Structures are given as structure tokens and as C-alpha cells.
Amino acid sequence: xxxxxxxxxxxxxxxxxxxxxxxxxxxxxxxxxxxxxxxxxxxxxxxxxxxxxxxxxxxxxxxxxxxxxxxxxxxxxxxxxxxxxxxxxxxxxxxxxxxxxxxxxxxxxxxxxxxxxxxxxxxxxxxxxxxxxxxxxxxxxxxxxxxxxxxxxxxxxxxxxxxxxxxxxxxxxxxxxxxxxxxxxxxxxxxxxxxxxxxxxxxxxxxxxxxxxxxxxxxxxxxxxxxxxxxxxxxxxxxxxxxxxxxxxxxxxxxxxxxxxxxxxxxxxxx
Amino acid sequence: xxxxxxxxxxxxxxxxxxxxxxxxxxxxxxxxxxxxxxxxxxxxxxxxxxxxxxxxxxxxxxxxxxxxxxxxxxxxxxxxxxxxxxxxxxxxxxxxxxxxxxxxxxxxxxxxxxxxxxxxxxxxxxxxxxxxxxxxxxxxxxxxxxxxxxxxxxxxxxxxxxxxxxxxxxxxxxxxxxxxxxxxxxxxxxxxxxxxxxxxxxxxxxxxxxxxxxxxxxxxxxxxxxxxxxxxxxxxxxxxxxxxxxxxxxxxxxxxxxxxxxxxxxxxxxxxxxxxxxxxxxxxxxxxxxxxxxxx
Numbered sequence: 001x002x003x004x005x006x007x008x009x010x011x012x013x014x015x016x017x018x019x020x021x022x023x024x025x026x027x028x029x030x031x032x033x034x035x036x037x038x039x040x041x042x043x044x045x046x047x048x049x050x051x052x053x054x055x056x057x058x059x060x061x062x063x064x065x066x067x068x069x070x071x072x073x074x075x076x077x078x079x080x081x082x083x084x085x086x087x088x089x090x091x092x093x094x095x096x097x098x099x100x101x102x103x104x105x106x107x108x109x110x111x112x113x114x115x116x117x118x119x120x121x122x123x124x125x126x127x128x129x130x131x132x133x134x135x136x137x138x139x140x141x142x143x144x145x146x147x148x149x150x151x152x153x154x155x156x157x158x159x160x161x162x163x164x165x166x167x168x169x170x171x172x173x174x175x176x177x178x179x180x181x182x183x184x185x186x187x188x189x190x191x192x193x194x195x196x197x198x199x200x201x202x203x204x205x206x207x208x209x210x211x212x213x214x215x216x217x218x219x220x221x222x223x224x225x226x227x228x229x230x231x232x233x234x235x236x237x238x239x240x241x242x243x244x245x246x247x248x249x250x251x252x253x254x255x256x257x258x259x260x261x262x263x264x265x266x267x268x269x270x271x
Numbered sequence: 272x273x274x275x276x277x278x279x280x281x282x283x284x285x286x287x288x289x290x291x292x293x294x295x296x297x298x299x300x301x302x303x304x305x306x307x308x309x310x311x312x313x314x315x316x317x318x319x320x321x322x323x324x325x326x327x328x329x330x331x332x333x334x335x336x337x338x339x340x341x342x343x344x345x346x347x348x349x350x351x352x353x354x355x356x357x358x359x360x361x362x363x364x365x366x367x368x369x370x371x372x373x374x375x376x377x378x379x380x381x382x383x384x385x386x387x388x389x390x391x392x393x394x395x396x397x398x399x400x401x402x403x404x405x406x407x408x409x410x411x412x413x414x415x416x417x418x419x420x421x422x423x424x425x426x427x428x429x430x431x432x433x434x435x436x437x438x439x440x441x442x443x444x445x446x447x448x449x450x451x452x453x454x455x456x457x458x459x460x461x462x463x464x465x466x467x468x469x470x471x472x473x474x475x476x477x478x479x480x481x482x483x484x485x486x487x488x489x490x491x492x493x494x495x496x497x498x499x500x501x502x503x504x505x506x507x508x509x510x511x512x513x514x515x516x517x518x519x520x521x522x523x524x525x526x527x528x529x530x531x532x533x534x535x536x537x538x539x540x541x542x543x544x545x546x547x548x549x550x551x552x553x554x555x556x557x558x559x560x561x562x563x564x565x566x567x
Contacts, residue, residue, distance in 0.1 A: 001464070014360050015485075016449045017452075018389075018395050018427055018449065018450075018452050020393055020397060020400070020447070020448070021392070021393070021396065023396070024399070024400065026394035027399070027400070030560075044489045046489060065486075067486060067488055067489045067491075068489045089388040089389045089391075090384055090385050090387075090388030090389070090534070091421070095430070108388075108389075108392040109391075109392040109396045118305035119382070150272045164519045164520065166519060167518065167519055167520060167521050168517075168518040168519075168520070168545075169518075170518060170547075175548075175549050176546045176547060176548045176554075177546060177547045178544065178545070178548055179516050179518075179544070179545040179546060180545075181526065181527075181530075183527055183530075184530070185479055200539070201539060201542055207460050211452060217446055
């Protein structure tokens with residue numbers, strides 16, 4: 001099903017979770033490109049994909065940050081049929097990616113001049129497409145790789161790949177779950193069927209075993225010092241030997257002492 | 272030639288004299304603080320040593336001088352030394368407090384660039400479509416920034432009433448952006464308005480509720496702020512019915528800052544608790560000692 005843009009108006013979709021931003025873009029588009037037919041407006045990423053698939057617009061203006069699906073995820077589903085133009089107010093990583101890539105983007109609030117330039121470029125592209133077109137419509141542009149890169153960039157927020165560790169310990173307290181940040185935890189100690197979570201002001205029992213915690217927690221944040229104890233490294237105040245020659249560890253904010261087993265005493269060997 | 276030789280000798284004599292006087296005063300200080308028992312021990316050893324090298328007079332002089340100095344000047348010198356140590360400690364304490372204040376100021380100054388850009392973008396667009404609304408959002412933004420930048424924060428801003436007011440400014444901006452996706456409920460009795468409450472904590476919790484709880488949720492939801500007194504404590508609670516907390520998501524600098532500041536201000540008497548109610552969403556509660564008003 002080939003479509004020849006000259007025979008029908010060019011269509012567009014606008015997706016932004018903030019209504020005022022959609023209003024502005026629509027008003028601006030009407031001013032600089034009156035023939036453009038805005039067929040649909042979406043308030044979130046899921047809606048954008050849905051409407052994009054239904055209306056098959058020539059152009060999709062997508063906000064990057066939207067609930068449900070981000071603009072970039074939505075673009076990955078739509079770019080085969082629609083030309084993608086991203087919009088963002090501020091996103092360092094996205095802007096970096098845009099600067100290197102071939103992606104079209106607009107900065108919010110969208111200025112009339114900038115939009116006019118973008119629209120002129122889009123129109124030129126539509127025309128060349130119309131000329132070369134015979135039979136099947138080629139993809140507007142192949143930006144799949146570009147999008148994959150962008151997704152990776154945004155997911156890791158520009159940081160090098162780092163596995164995600166457990167950051168919140170969930171402890172049942174009454175009918176609700178207490179979320180204990182791992183930064184609050186002084187140590188974990190296994191206590192028969194449960195694991196005891198000690199913070200400066202409180203202690204909780206959780207069902208997660210020490211072994212499970214060991215697998216999920218950041219190994220640089222928590223050290224195992226005993227078969228039954230995991231201690232947060234930052235909380236350690238001092239290590240000393242008691243009369244029987246055992247290494248004992250004191251943590252900030254807790255009056256007692258923790259024993260370091262022989263197997264783990266290498267952790268505190270003097271340099 | 273000769274003049275430089277003399278100078279060299281003079282320099283040497285001066286240095287030697289300087290060293291000797293330093294040693295003498297060190298000896299003097301040591302005498303002043305040393306215990307009598309230890310002094311007796313040194314007398315004993317010095318006597319033995321002097322007897323061995325056959326110069327008992329030297330030992331006698333040592334004993335005589337140290338005894339005299341200890342008796343005559345010891346008390347005064349000891350008091351002086353203790354005073355000096357106390358001053359040094361006081362200075363360290365002041366320094367530590369200053370450092371802490373500076374850290375607090377830095378901790379409090381964190382405006383999200385994302386928020387700022389989006390709000391400015393919104394104002395820019397409203398100027399064209401709805402100038403009245405633009406002016407309103409603009410005024411809220413100024414209020415919000417004033418509360419966020421420490422150097423612009425007015426004195427007396429650290430009451431719950433003021434903090435609630437500033438949070439309303441932030442929420443009004445977010446409502447202008449999110450429209451019907453954001454609902455706000457405040458349940459803060461008027462009489463709690465004068466209670467001292469540290470700046471920027473309530474805002475941080477509300478920002479978290481919106482950013483992590485409601486913004487990612489397609490249909491949006493409600494932020495509810497509630498304050499009440501439990502026993503001797505003031506509880507201030509920010510709840511949302513958003514997507515809840517991902518156990519693998521970093522808790523961010525915001526919450527860590529609140530915890531740190533509560534610890535600095537109130538020690539073990541204050542806490543920040545995060546819970547996820549069975550119905551979903553998240554609740555953050557700040558608990559601190561309740562006072563009717565700020566100390567004069």
C-alpha cells in the first residue's frame with residue numbers, strides 16, 4: 001500500500017505527557033506548516049505507540065520522558081513507518097546522543113524559528129521520498145541503531161555498565177512493608193529462620209537468608225565477616241583483638257561488638 | 272674572610288642558644304606536668320648513672336634544680352598548659368561546627384535542572400496561550416527557588432508552616448504541568464504551623480513522591496501530606512499512591528541528605544522511615560522532637 005504524499009496531506013502525531021506542551025507544539029506547527037495534518041495526540045508512551053500504529057502518521061513528535069513508555073522506546077516501535085522527531089526540555093545524555101547522531105530533535109519550549117528549520121528539513125525529505133518512491137514505501141530513515149544506542153545511554157544514565165544491586169531491604173512491620181535503605185543498615189545477622197537487620201535506631205527481621213543477601217547486595221558495600229554476619233563497610237568504626245585473640249569489630253551507632261571469624265580475618269589484616 | 276667567619280660562629284652560637292632554650296622549656300614543661308613519683312624515679316636513675324661515671328655533683332644539681340622548678344613554677348605552668356589545651360579543643364569544636372554548617376548549606380542546595388528547564392519551558396509556552404497562568408506559575412517558581420537556594424533563604428523559614436507553604440508552591444507548579452494526573456491533599460493543622468521544622472526536607476520527600484511515584488504512572492495519582500503530634504514527637508508524612516519503590520533503585524542523595532541532616536540536628540531523637548502500604552505507593556515519615564515554636 002503505497003502512499004504518495006502529494007496526494008494526501010502529510011500527517012503527524014504529537015506525544016507529550018504535559019498538556020500545555022502539546023498545545024504549544026500544535027499551535028507552532030499550525031503556524032509554520034499549516035498543511036500538516038495532526039491526526040492524533042498522546043499523553044503517554046503507551047498511547048503514542050497505540051495511536052501511532054493506528055494512524056500511521058508520516059511524522060511523530062515524541063517527548064522523551066513520558067510515563068508508561070519513554071519517547072525512545074515508543075520510537076523503536078514507530079520509526080519503521082513514521083519519521084521521528086524527539087522533544088526534550090533538558091536531558092544531558094539525550095542531548096549528547098543527539099549531537100553525535102542523525103536524529104531530529106526539538107528543544108522545549110519549541111521556538112518558532114527552530115521548528116521552521118526542522119519542518120523545512122522534514123518537507124525536503126518527504127519530497128525526495130515521493131520522487132524515489134515506486135511501489136513499497138522505504139523506511140523513512142534507518143535510525144534503529146541510533147535508538148538502541150540512545151536507550152542504552154539513558155538506561156545507564158551515562159554511567160559505565162554496573163550491575164544493579166539490592167538497595168532497599170523490605171521488612172514486614174504490621175500490615176505495611178518498611179523499606180530500609182541499605183545505607184541505613186549496620187549489619188545483617190542470621191538468626192535461625194530469619195535474618196536480623198540492624199540499623200542505628202532499630203532492628204528488623206526478614207525472611208531473606210544471608211546467602212540470598214550476599215548474592216544481591218553490592219560486594220563493595222557489605223562484607224561477610226562471619227558465617228552468620230554481613231557488615232556494611234562504611235559503618236565499621238574499629239577492629240580490635242579481645243583477650244582470646246579473636247578479632248572483634250565495632251560499628252558506628254551500635255553498642256555491641258561483632259566477631260570476625262578466622263576465615264574472614266584476612267579482610268582486616270594489617271598492611 | 273674574617274668577618275664571614277665571625278658571622279658563622281655567631282650564627283652557630285645563636286642557633287645553639289636557641290636550641291638550648293627550646294630544650295630547657297621542653298624540660299620545664301615536662302617537669303610541670305610529670306608526676307612526683309616519676310620524678311623520684313628519674314632522680315634515682317640519674318644518681319646511679321652519675322655515681323657510675325663518678326660525677327655525683329651533677330646528679331645533685333639535677334635533683335636540686337628539678338625540685339625547685341617543680342615546686343616554684345609547676346602549678347602555674349600546669350594550669351597554663353591545661354588552659355591552652357582547652358582553647359585548642361574549643362577551636363576544634365568551633366571549626367567542626369562551621370564545617371557542618373557549610374556542609375548543611377551544600378546539602379540543602381539542590382535544584383533539579385530537569386525541573387527548572389521544564390518549568391521555564393512551561394512558563395514560556397503559557398505566556399503565549401494563557402498569560403495569567405504563566406504569571407501564577409512564575410510566582411510559584413520564584414517562591415520555590417527562594418526556598419531552595421540557601422543564600423536566598425529568609426530567616427525564620429524553618430517552621431513547618433513555611434515549609435508547607437513552599438511545598439504548595441512546588442506542587443502548584445507540578446499541577447500546572449501534570450494537570451489532572453496530579454492530585455494534592457494537605458492535612459496539616461494550623462497550630463503546627465509554628466513548630467520548627469528543618470528546611471527542604473518536606474520538599475525533597477514531595478519531589479521524590481512525584482518523580483519516582485507518580486510521574487512514571489500513566490494515570491498519575493495523589494500526594495498526601497499529613498502532620499500530627501504523637502507523644503512528644505512531630506510526625507510529618509508524605510504518601511503517594513504511585514508505582515512504589517523498586518528495591519534495586521538507588522535511594523538517591525535526597526533521602527541520604529535528610530537522614531544525615533536529621534542526625535546532625537537531633538541525633539538519635541529523629542528518624543526518616545519509608546514504608547510501602549499494602550495498597551501500593553510509598554510513604555515517607557519524618558519523626559522529630561515536637562516544639563511549639565522556635566527558640567528565641
